[in-house]
Amino acid sequence: MTILLLLLVVIQPSFGLLMPLSLPIICGTTTIGGTGSTCSSSRLSCDNSNKSNSNRILLSTTTTTTTLYNSNQNKKEEEEEEKKSTVPLSSIFSEDDISNFCKGTNAFWKGLVIEPVRNYVEIRPAGTTTGDIFSKLISPPEVPGIPRPVWFTILGSVPTGLGWYGYYKFSVEEELFQHELQTNKDGHVSGCGGYGTLFPFVYAIIIGFPLSLLHIPGGELILQSAGIWILAGQVNLYRRVNELCFEDESIRNEILGGGGLLRGNKEDDDKDSNDDQPLQPPLHAWWALLPPPLDVVVGLRQVHFLSEYWRVVRGEPYDKDVIAEELFPFISSKRFTLKEFIRKPSNWFWFTKSWKDFDNVDLLKD
Incomplete structure (x- = not known):
């Protein structure tokens, strides 16, 4: 459930903060829609009494994810500012x-x-x-x-x-x-x-x-x-x-x-x-x-x-x-590359044109 909510919040954090619990939540193998129905499984039991807990979990998850999102955004902005403040060598010496x-x-x-x-x-x-x-x-x-x-x-x-x-x-x-x-x-x-x-x-x-x-x-x-x-x-x-x-x-x-x-x-x-x-x-x-x-x-x-x-x-x-x-x-x-030059004697001199190339030598392969 947490993974599903994380994906939803990362895609649209502002929407996640305002979203009510009317969206389906998956509990084990049964779906509940936040209307009072219950479900049970070997790993998780859900009923109406857990609705407030789910709200708190959702809000906590959303807040944490939003904080991480904002933190990443701030980090990206800092990196962009750092790039702007770093003058590349090519711009030091212009064509002029x-x-x-x-x-x-x-x-x-x-x-x-x-x-x-x-x-x-x-x-x-x-x-x-x-x-x-x-x-x-x-x-x-x-x-x-x-x-x-x-x-x-x-x-x-x-x-x-x-x-x-x-x-x-x-x-x-x-x-x-x-x-x-x-x-x-x-x-x-x-x-x-x-x-x-x-x-x-x-x-x-x-x-x-x-x-x-x-x-x-x-x-x-x-x-x-x-x-x-x-x-x-x-x-x-x-x-x-x-x-x-x-x-x-x-x-x-x-x-x-x-x-x-x-x-x-x-x-x-x-x-x-x-x-x-x-x-x-x-x-x-x-x-x-x-x-x-x-x-x-x-x-x-x-x-x-x-x-x-x-x-x-x-x-x-x-x-x-x-x-x-x-x-x-x-x-x-x-x-040609250096290896090509060495392995192709046919490209050296007039008297080596008929020589076979050393294409089978692994050391000379590019």
């Missing part, structure tokens, strides 16, 4: 704050670069650079950005001992910075551009390395700060590339849906188990924090997908990247 920081950082470090260099690397409209491969290698940044495929990036980086890669890093960051300025309706940016991303790192290395070499206090701290800064920039770059690939449905389908992604990567009768899954952003941004060679894996994928994005935006024809799509298919394949 982040954009202003990035713009200020870019402007500050740009001011430390000598004018001839600034003039040479000044952003230019798309299509300004024409000519041979060498002209493209030394070309200033453009908006929309210049497509730089993996084979092209390797061609510039390896002979120069990764020296050209520094220029690549500057160029792609500055292109994204200027692209955001021109396309964001509020003029917001989410990166520090080529100046704000690369030059803090360069200056920190120039200053910190000799200090560390001479065991002067502060040298190690400067070098560590340089490493943290450039890694944070890489993670942010990968995040932005993911967003770019998903900013427009036609671009997403062209880059990730097979238009430019898996051409020549698989035989027609070789269906990937992930082909029917929804499209995902191509990069795991946090892989930038992994040790080599896994950080190189995501770095090469960033080069490929950013190049494909600029190609589609500029309306340039598809040109197969042999390095990314034939020799090292993992660069252009759909996004």
Whole structure:
């Protein structure tokens, strides 16, 4: 009986307080309606003399339940007030704050670069650079950005001992910075551009390395700060590339849906188990924090997908990247987990395409 009354009161406490005993009460196996009839069972005997006791029980139960209800309501209100008084981290730094920081950082470090260099690397409209491969290698940044495929990036980086890669890093960051300025309706940016991303790192290395070499206090701290800064920039770059690939449905389908992604990567009768899954952003941004060679894996994928994005935006024809799509298919394949990467040698190199995957290894299953 108490359980029935509790349910009734919880559903409508105010109604329960005013409710007379004209509703049926179940006693054992016989029902009484509060009109004077009696019932009996092996566990409970009910008669007219118990009517006042039932009233007291009902009122006591109702009062207790109502008190608990009000207590819970007060507790919920206190929790809501506590949530309101707790400011989430995302609201501390608004989009305006982040954009202003990035713009200020870019402007500050740009001011430390000598004018001839600034003039040479000044952003230019798309299509300004024409000519041979060498002209493209030394070309200033453009908006929309210049497509730089993996084979092209390797061609510039390896002979120069990764020296050209520094220029690549500057160029792609500055292109994204200027692209955001021109396309964001509020003029917001989410990166520090080529100046704000690369030059803090360069200056920190120039200053910190000799200090560390001479065991002067502060040298190690400067070098560590340089490493943290450039890694944070890489993670942010990968995040932005993911967003770019998903900013427009036609671009997403062209880059990730097979238009430019898996051409020549698989035989027609070789269906990937992930082909029917929804499209995902191509990069795991946090892989930038992994040790080599896994950080190189995501770095090469960033080069490929950013190049494909600029190609589609500029309306340039598809040109197969042999390095990314034939020799090292993992660069252009759909996004994969660490375990997937290890258990699928068919996605490693051109000479492992015919190797069987390690799908029967439980340790490598997701």
